[in-house]
Amino acid sequence: MQYGPAVRRRKLGAELRALRARAGLTSGQAARLVGWHQSKVSRIETGRSGVKPADVRLLLDAYDVRDPELHELLVMLAGSDEDGRQHWWHAYRGLLPSTYSDFISLESQADVMRTLENSVVPGLLQTPEYAREVTRAAVGRAPGGDDALVDVLVKVRLARQDVLRSNTPLRLSVVLDEAVLRRTVGGPDVMARQLERLKEAAHLPHVRIQVLPFGVGAHVGVTGPFVIFSFTNRSDLDVVVLDHLTSSLYLERKEDLHAYSEAFDSLQVHALSPKDTLDFIAGLTDGA
CATH class of the missing domain: 1.10.260.40 (lambda repressor-like DNA-binding domains)
Known part of the structure; x- marks a missing residue:
């Protein structure tokens, strides 16, 4: 570790x-x-x-x-x-923690990203409004306060999304706990646009989104969110990232990578299929 x-x-x-x-x-x-x-x-x-x-x-x-x-x-x-x-994120050196810069560098070069999220929509799939609300909460900025840092962090988060639009896009697999979709971030309008964004992303050939419904009960992901970065031709460079409030931890041992890969596979098995996930999100949108 x-x-x-x-x-x-x-x-x-x-x-x-x-x-x-x-x-x-x-x-x-x-x-x-x-x-x-x-x-x-x-x-x-x-x-x-x-x-x-x-x-x-x-x-x-x-x-x-x-x-x-x-x-x-x-x-x-x-x-x-x-x-x-x-790289583009070096323009923000001094404003971004070194662990965040490292995360972005791995994200920009990885072939595959697998992520479990229990609380919020992954940054690569966030709308600008949703990203602002989440970022403001994360850095402790009250609405109407000094939003300079929030502006920078939101700009960086949106720039990161280019990895999904490149000629050889990142292949992204996401498992979202149902709580992510039930949690109203920024009010009903912001959340409605975010749900629409998820539906749009789910139709991309290199993006797979699955919802883990409450009915599954306790599962291997209850201990917290994680990200697995994989490099198709260089498996020895694969890494697991665990986020904490003030830092991130990077796990690189083969046994750690194996354990988290197995955990993600298990979560995908218990989650709704991509098609059923789209129907689930559509149901939330219709009920909004």
Whole structure:
């Protein structure tokens, strides 16, 4: 169990170590190839220190890594685009917690995201009005107060939704506890628009939404919401994210990933089918 920046460094370091070994190089040989001291290579591989994107590219060239997708992913873990430009969320550095920035970076590069939500609609599916109400509550801003921070956080949340509109969109699977749909956030009008947004999203081919009805009773998800990020061709980079009030925890051990994947599969089995979920949401809309 680790916090965001540490888990990102560790994953990057472990992958670079594996690529070095695959190239048949010792850490000392790799260091000489790129003009470094051997200790720098060791610190990077063990995750004890961060690494600049330019240094990652240097190592990948030394290891003769030619897979463009792997190249892009590892440079992303170091903190920038392949051409050295900063990711869009870096413009908000200083305003976003580092764990949130790490979450966004994983979300932007993952192939699949599976999430259980017990309280609110996932950020990727929120309307602007709903997002504002949830964000205001999360940061403790009363209506009419200083909304500068709320404005920024809502803008970031809406920008995150681009991962569902890209040429190769994130494949999103969501299990929503019925309480999420029953909880009126921002009043009836805001909630009605949010329900319509969910129905629209459910028709996207890369989005799967299921409601876990109250009738299921106690279930494996009662302990809290979670997110599983998966990378189709790099399963060793998969990670589970648990959100808390003041921080997020990242779980990366194989046994943790297996346990949460099994939990999500179980939740999907007990939840309404996607079609029945649409009917359920439609019923709530008609009754609003």
